[in-house]
Amino acid sequence: MKKITGISWKRLTALLLCVSMLLIMTLLSGCAQDQAQTSQGSDETTPTDSTTESVQTEPVVFVVRGVSDRENKTDNEAIYEMIKEQSGIDFEVRVIPQDSWAEQVNLMIVGGETWDVLNITEDAGNWSQYVQKNALQGWNDYLQYMPTFSSFLTDAAKLGMCDADGTMYALPRHELFYKQFVPAIRQDWLDAMGMECPTTMAELEAYFQGVIDENLNGSDNEIPMMTFMNMENKDFRPFYLGFYGDRYLTEDGTIMPWYMHENSYLLLSELNKWYTNGWLYSEYQTMAVQDGFDLISADRVGGWTGPYNAGVSPSGTILENNPDSSVAWVSLDNLTDFPAGGTGAWGSNPAYQPELVLNAASTNGEWAAKLIEWIVSDKDHWMLCTYGREGVEWEWTDETETEFRLLDGYSDRYLGLYMLTEWYDTELYARQYVDSDIWKDVQVDKLQSKINTLDVIESCDWFVPYDFTGTEAEFLAGDSDTIINEACAKVVTGEWGEEEWNNAVETAWNTEGSVYSSVWTEQYHAFIG
Structure with a gap:
């Protein structure tokens, strides 16, 4: 056998094999230790160690x-x-x-x-x-x-x-403020009539009639209640139906569309009373939001439903036109004479x-x-x-x-x-x-301060990410909503009575409502566990 520096090829080959085996064993041992440490020290949802330096490459x-x-x-x-x-x-x-x-x-x-x-x-x-x-x-x-x-x-x-x-x-x-849906009325008009802020629906109606009778703006064209975005229906659902929003949870755990509540016609009949007596602006169904602002600016409006501060800014025009005006707004109290199934709380956005x-x-x-x-x-x-x-x-x-x-x-x-x-x-x-010299800021602060003392409620299922994909409701066209919206308008204006309303509700439920309800209910309970 040929030798190199005194070592035979055979012995050299053996030594190299031994060294190679030692290196492989060392590497495998180190990898195993690293893997064990990684699995013990990191969460599976963590993409990288937050202590690792990284470099931003694009905005x-x-x-x-x-x-x-x-x-x-x-x-x-x-x-x-x-x-x-x-x-x-x-x-x-x-x-x-x-x-x-x-x-x-x-x-x-x-x-x-x-x-x-x-x-x-x-x-x-x-x-x-x-x-x-x-x-x-x-x-x-x-x-x-x-x-x-x-x-x-x-x-x-x-x-x-x-x-x-x-x-x-x-x-x-x-x-900053999420309790959005408390109606407001004119504090200065209450004062002019010697009234306190209403605490019942009966007292609110008395205020409405007083606004009609007393010629409080001097032009005899007052509108007791204005509504933004048709919120008169939704804002007063808690009072009559006991919930806020478009759906409610029944005692047996079913999610139902609002119109299936037993008091739904009672709510609409109250709004019909407002409309018939001239308490609700007669063109509320077709008016644009700016129309409402203009009527408030003209010193004609005694109250509004919709966002709690909707009428504050346009009211500044009243002061510009008449610096001696005492225009001021107050949020309604929680009304106490709600019917069975109702509540005095007002609707609210979620805090988060x-x-x-x-x-x-x-x-x-x-x-x-x-x-x-x-x-x-x-x-x-x-x-x-x-x-x-x-x-x-x-x-x-x-x-x-x-x-x-x-x-x-x-x-x-x-x-x-x-x-x-x-x-x-x-x-x-x-x-x-809050600068006491800035009328708008003072008004908003007063509204918020009072609302923070009131009871409010959120929609029962606002947090559920309903998904109609692959369900029976996926290809529904929303015809039931159209049926109900048209029926609401006809009941409020007096064109329809309770029988027609009930027929519309039945049609809406049978065409789409029952399907929506089934999907909502299944997904609601799957989500909350």
């Missing part, structure tokens, strides 16, 4: 709705640059007009446009419609990057954000509503989460994004930095375009100063 794209022309304010660019510099995160905000929201968002999704986070407030928080299109991914994997925001996610805050399997498809918003959803194709979830965390984790960050720059758009009222006032002309400079998560918390951040 996070947030898509929001256009409101009050906020995308065209003069100081947007300066505030945008400050946020980018201070947060260290690159982002863009794309604004879609409200009047073309559905069309443009659909084209954005179908066309595969680049976006990361969509604000679904314009969709009333309906994230399920996008899940059905496979357009979303959950936020669960990214909560590790927003510990402050995650601390806000109580059980109540998460309700309505997740599917039945626990995938969090939406991050919630927390509105779905707001931000994440594109299924996005690779920017980490950076979106980090930007949201940056906003909510510090009062100064939150104020910058929500109200703009200190000393320019707003200022602190004192050294405690718990209350701020908006400066003159702020609404021309900035209106919260980069408030990318609407999380209002006056205790955690700051509350806005």
